[in-house]
Amino acid sequence: MKRQEAPVSEQASRTELRPPTHRYDRRVVAWWRTQLILMTVVVVIPLVTLGVLIAPARSWLLAPAVVVAIIGGVATIALPAWWYRFHRWEVTDRAVYTRTGYFWQNWRIAPMSRIQTVDTTRGPVQRLFGLSTIKVTTASSAGAVAIDGLAEADAERVAHELALITDATPGDAT
Amino acid sequence: MSDAADPQPTEWNQLDHRTVLATGVVMLGVVVAIGVPTVVGLASWQGIGFALGWVLPGAILVVATVTGADELRWRRTRYRISRDTVELHRGILFLSRRRLARARIRAVDTSAHPVMRAFGLTKLTIGTGEQGGGGSDTETIVLDPVSHETGERLRAVLLNQDDASAANGAALTEDGAHRLATWRAAWVRYAPLSITTMIFVGVIIAVPFQISDWFGRGGLPVEVVRGLFERHGVWPVIALGVPTIILAAGIAAAAVNLEAWWSYRLDREPGGTLRVRRGLLTSRSLTLDESRVRGIDLIEPLGVRVAGAARVQVVATGLSAEAEQKSELSTLLPAAPRELALEVAAQVCGEFPSMLLTGHPVAARGRRLRWALITIAVLVAVWVALTALTGWSTWWSVTVAVVVALTSAGLIARAVDSYRNLGHALTERHLVARRGSIRRSTVLLRRDGIIGWQVRQSFFQRRKGLATLVATTAAGRGRYTVLDADAGRALDLANQAVPALIEPFLVDPLVQPAASERSEGSASSETI
Known part of the structure; x- marks a missing residue:
């Protein structure tokens, strides 16, 4: 390459993102646990069933079942508690701001002026725990921001307020 | 009529x-x-x-x-x-x-x-x-x-x-109309350097198998090659055959390029539209409303980059998902000399793209090297296992060892190169982000086209003080990333690129005013 553009060296900066103000509803931990249990069970039960029925392959089927059960069990106990501590959300009059993940942390900011739709959804399991998901989409295929551990009443209030603010904000959102 | x-x-x-x-x-x-x-x-x-x-x-x-x-x-x-x-x-x-x-x-x-x-x-x-x-x-x-x-x-x-x-x-x-670029026959020389050539190599190898399979003799090409080996020796056949296949693939790639880009011209037309016209047999024309343009992507695949060339793709809203996949549809300039590509980019963006980028912390190189080393370790382990467990002849063992060594060198080189290519910059109207080695991509994204941010940090990135900044936009792929930047700098960059969007959520632990700003910001903007 003839014209190599020398990278400008940079110094570190101490700027940080502050956590969003609100935690998820406490019940989200139980909901996450249930999901993890279901995911584990869906794998383990067929393996165990087949292992019981098919004698020659028994050890080949039961060994993975045990491994999956152990991993699933540990994850069920440990992960939701960590997640709960990290998951946060905030809605200001300018933007929706969330922090999710644990090992892979993810902060998302969607400005009010770019929000196109506000959806509230309740999954079948989620409903058992009295929780709702609010999903805010923008014109970007990658710009959606979801808050999935809100108490139903909170979710309705937030969705209503979001609708009011986005309606009042001009612009075509692209 | x-x-x-x-x-x-x-x-x-x-x-x-x-x-x-x-x-x-x-x-x-x-x-x-x-x-x-x-x-x-x-x-x-x-x-x-x-x-x-x-x-x-x-x-x-x-x-x-x-x-x-x-x-x-x-x-x-x-x-x-x-x-x-x-x-x-x-x-x-x-x-x-x-x-x-x-x-x-x-x-x-x-x-x-x-x-x-x-x-x-x-x-x-x-x-x-x-x-x-x-x-x-x-x-x-x-x-x-x-x-x-x-x-x-x-x-x-x-x-x-x-x-x-x-x-x-x-x-x-x-x-x-204002002509921005006109096709030159000499650009065809970049075509064989692209990935198309590799695809044609695959095609040239696969087609004889497919055809002989239709006639129920799937193994015929193998027999033919074995016959050649026996008659002329292994090395002469390889020494002659491999370059011949690559040459044929290169010619095919050039031919495809010629058909697609013959008599290409890029115009800016009155009324604020960009128009691409091209094609030898099938003539194509694309007219784009400039109000949809959110930036450009300067793409330099390795071969093309070494030859000092680049391709320009437009980042525009409303190009269908199909158009995104077929890069041909969003290409404003095919592989052409880099100076021209930069000039076209400048014309489309309305300002000359600064290529003086800020590099990323050395930790980002460590991440890339680590991945390369893991891959190499797996390759070596496979080689050892195969050598130990199967009855390989020494010839095979050595040949595969040479291949593994070359691949390893390539992986290391790629890791170093992709670190060197990492960079970002902020111009008056654009956010510039560069990444990639085999396919280096420099995106110039309009700052007013950014409609949200994501900041991502994996466990390892966090330990090294790195973060990935994702700008979301309605155009193109929908998301453009500044990969593995210094975590704090990435936030500063986001803050400078789009005023007031990320600012209420930022704190600087060493500077007190930021803290007061923060409480003020959250107090005034709190709605729940």
């Missing part, structure tokens, strides 16, 4: 009737291409009379049916351009009526294959810049075909909105 495009009256127009002729000719070609070998095959078996007696009526039936269907389609298709809308009615059994608001039309494409060109026909695709919802399908009207003149006029009418320029649109585009 009743397909004159009058911008005012709401009269229904038909497509060009010559479509039936064109379809007839195409079908004739298809029938000849399939029929002649069939006749020859049958004749050697049952005699020429028998062959013709079966194939000829069949051929006539096929041509007549398809041409008749096209006639019916022509009769049942109507379109209308009124002051505010474009409408299309079509369908033989199921009627389909589609209406687009003219104010929302953002792109008009034309394309014509050789037979259509011979008849002076062109296929016109009218699209809005809308995404999602019903998908690109419901937001597009295709007029297939109209006469070349009508196509040109409709294109000008539909994109130039005002009636004065619409009246003599065709003439005006020729005169008033």
Whole structure:
């Protein structure tokens, strides 16, 4: 390459993102646990069933079942508690701001002026725990921001307020 | 012919009737291409009379049916351009009526294959810049075909909105257009350096297998190669065969490039549109409303980059997902000398793209090297296992070891190169982000086109103080990333790129004013 553009060296900066103000509803931990249990069970039960029925392959089927059960069990106990501590959300009059993940942390900011739709959804399991998901989409295929551990009443209030603010904000959102 | 495009009256127009002729000719070609070998095959078996007696009526039936269907389609298709809308009615059994608001039309494409060109026909695709919802399908009207003149006029009418320029649109585009780039035959030299060549290598190897498989002799190519090995020795065959295959693939890549980009030109037309015209056999034209443009992507695949060239792709809203995948549709400039690519980028972006980028922390190189080393460890482990467990001859073992060594060197080089390529910058109107090694991509994204941020940090990134900043946008891929930047710098960059968006959520642990700002910001903006 003839014209190599020398990278400008940079110094570190101490700027940080502050956590969003609100935690998820406490019940989200139980909901996450249930999901993890279901995911584990869906794998383990067929393996165990087949292992019981098919004698020659028994050890080949039961060994993975045990491994999956152990991993699933540990994850069920440990992960939701960590997640709960990290998951946060905030809605200001300018933007929706969330922090999710644990090992892979993810902060998302969607400005009010770019929000196109506000959806509230309740999954079948989620409903058992009295929780709702609010999903805010923008014109970007990658710009959606979801808050999935809100108490139903909170979710309705937030969705209503979001609708009011986005309606009042001009612009075509692209 | 009743397909004159009058911008005012709401009269229904038909497509060009010559479509039936064109379809007839195409079908004739298809029938000849399939029929002649069939006749020859049958004749050697049952005699020429028998062959013709079966194939000829069949051929006539096929041509007549398809041409008749096209006639019916022509009769049942109507379109209308009124002051505010474009409408299309079509369908033989199921009627389909589609209406687009003219104010929302953002792109008009034309394309014509050789037979259509011979008849002076062109296929016109009218699209809005809308995404999602019903998908690109419901937001597009295709007029297939109209006469070349009508196509040109409709294109000008539909994109130039005002009636004065619409009246003599065709003439005006020729005169008033500003040429940004013109094709040069010498650019073809970059084509063999692209990934296309690799694909053709695969094709050249795969096709003999496929063909011999049709005749029930799938292993034939292997036998032929083994025969050559036995007769001439292994090394002479490899030394001659491999370059021959690569050369043939390179020529094929050049030919494809030539067909696609022959007589390419990029124009900026009055009324704020960009127009790409190109093609040797099939002529294509893409017209883009400049208000949709959110930036450009300067793409330098390794081979092309070493040759000092680059390709320019447009980052625009409303290009369908399909257009995103087929990079051809969003390419403004094919692989061309880098200076020209930068110039085109500057013209489209309205400012010269600064290529003086801020590099990323050395920790980012560590991450890349670590991945390379893990891959190398796996390769070596596989080699050891194979050597130990299978009865490999020394020759095989050594050959594979050499391949593993070369691959390892390549992986290390790629890790170092992709670290060197990491960088970002902020210009007056654009966020610049560069990444990649095999396919280096430098994105210039309009700062006012950024409609949200994501900051990502994996466990390992966090330990090294790195973060990945993702700018979301309505255009192109929808997300453009600044990979593995210094975590704090990434946030500063986001803050500078789009004022006031991320700012309320930032703190600087060492500076106190930021803390007061923070409480003030959260207090005033709190709604829940």
